[in-house]
Amino acid sequence: MNIREHYSLRALNTFGLEVKARYFCTLATLGGLRTVWQWQQQHPNLPVLFLGGGSNMLFVEDFPGLVVQIKLMERTIIGSDSEYTYVKAGAGENWHQFVRWTIDQGLAGLENLSLIPGTVGAAPMQNIGAYGVELKDHAYEVFAVDWKTAEMRHFSVAECGFGYRNSRFKSLEPNRWLIASVTFQLPTKPTWHLDYAGVKEHIQGEVNARSISDAIIAIRQSKLPDPAQLGNAGSFFKNPMISDEHYQALREQYPQLNGWILEEGVKVSAGWLIDHCGWKGKRIGDAGTYDQHALVLVNHGQATGAQIWQLALDIMDSVEQRFGIRLVPEPHIISGGALVQYS
Numbered sequence: 155m156n157i158r159e160h161y162s163l164r165a166l167n168t169f170g171l172e173v174k175a176r177y178f179c180t181l182a183t184l185g186g187l188r189t190v191w192q193w194q195q196q197h198p199n200l201p202v203l204f205l206g207g208g209s210n211m212l213f214v215e216d217f218p219g220l221v222v223q224i225k226l227m228e229r230t231i232i233g234s235d236s237e238y239t240y241v242k243a244g245a246g247e248n249w250h251q252f253v254r255w256t257i258d259q260g261l262a263g264l265e266n267l268s269l270i271p272g273t274v275g276a277a278p279m280q281n282i283g284a285y286g287v288e289l290k291d292h293a294y295e296v297f298a299v300d301w302k303t304a305e306m307r308h309f310s311v312a313e314c315g316f317g318y319r320n321s322r323f324k325s326l327e328p329n330r331w332l333i334a335s336v337t338f339q340l341p342t343k344p345t346w347h348l349d350y351a352g353v354k355e356h357i358q359g360e361v362n363a364r365s366i367s368d369a370i371i372a373i374r375q376s377k378l379p380d381p382a383q384l385g386n387a388g389s390f391f392k393n394p395m396i397s398d399e400h401y402q403a404l405r406e407q408y409p410q411l412n413g414w415i416l417e418e419g420v421k422v423s424a425g426w427l428i429d430h431c432g433w434k435g436k437r438i439g440d441a442g443t444y445d446q447h448a449l450v451l452v453n454h455g456q457a458t459g460a461q462i463w464q465l466a467l468d469i470m471d472s473v474e475q476r477f478g479i480r481l482v483p484e485p486h487i488i489s490g491g492a493l494v495q496y497s
């Protein structure tokens with residue numbers, strides 16, 4: 155395994171930031187971890203970071219340690235029972251291509267998660283979700299390696315601690331587990347999720363996994379900027395959860411504020427809050443918010459990670475001042491060789 159030095163990550167992060175990894179390698183087999191361990195012994199004070207497609211990361215500056223891009227490839231139909239077909243995918247597989255492959259095999263379940271950028275291995279990190287479906291709805295188990303002790307472990311869905319854009323791998327034990335593969339259970343009798351705005355209207359012909367996937371692709375392409383054209387990491391903030399009292403107080407002042415009542419509280423739209431602070435389409439140098447969706451921070455070309463992070467902090471401050479809500483970023487913020495932790 156070849157360890158490169160001063161490696162540009164520009165093509166490997168969807169913000170398109172010109173950041174460099176002091177050291178860089180790709181991992182195509184688990185045996186390759188030996189090289190990473192040897193490197194770590196020689197550089198005990200430098201950090202190691204696993205990278206998938208770089209679509210949920212913000213590098214605030216150059217990374218001082220070793221970036222390991224995960225390239226573990228596999229797609230296998232393991233078997234089936236009366237209820238499910240079980241499918242295993244290697245962490246390095248491109249998520250969207252994997253979803254389309256399952257559809258090509260006549261399998262359903264993942265269609266609403268079409269066109270989410272990134273890799274299979276990163277998908278459990280934040281329990282990716284879109285259009286009424288989350289990874290946890292169809293995951294069976296996650297196979298991971300504690301990369302420091304070499305312990306290998308199969309996590310059941312219950313053990314993964316999946317929540318809204320969260321998992322044990324993201325918040326409970328960050329940086330501990332290298333996710334090597336994910337096994338899915340795809341239902342023999344699928345339930346279609348068509349209630350999200352626009353999905354039904356975009357379906358052409360019969361309702362099936364492929365037509366739903368096509369509809370979701372069309373909707374996403376019309377709403378979100380393509381990172382190849384305009385650097386971004388999708389939604390930059392999670393939708394915040396607030397107490398019922400807080401929500402009622404805000405509604406008196408802002409009757410247009412919608413909320414979703416859940417067990418833990420009331421979830422409100424981060425995009426709405428940001429929009430109402432006047433941020434939609436704002437641009438400071440090359441860092442800005444998308445003109446159609448204030449929740450998406452964009453790099454107009456030459457922004458630095460520090461500039462995008464400063465814009466994010468300014469947005470967080472202004473939303474907090476106006477609504478008393480501290481937004482939490484969705485992407486992994488990487489600064490000083492470490493993840494900046496948010497719950």
Ligand SMILES: Cc1cc2nc3c(=O)[nH]c(=O)nc-3n(C[C@H](O)[C@H](O)[C@H](O)COP(=O)(O)OP(=O)(O)OC[C@H]3O[C@@H](n4cnc5c(N)ncnc54)[C@H](O)[C@@H]3O)c2cc1C
Binds near residue numbers: 271
């Ligand atoms: C245009 C756009 C739209 C998006 N839409 C959605 C959406 O609808 N829903 C949604 O949930 N997300 C969305 N995202 C966010 C992103 O696509 C997902 O979070 C995706 O799963 C990230 O995958 P990645 O491979 O790019 O991860 P990366 O950005 O490479 O990594 C993310 C984190 O996971 C860690 N990691 C990566 N691979 C592994 C591994 N194998 N083992 C252990 N840790 C690992 C990294 O260290 C990092 O901390 C969107 C992003 C963009 C750019």
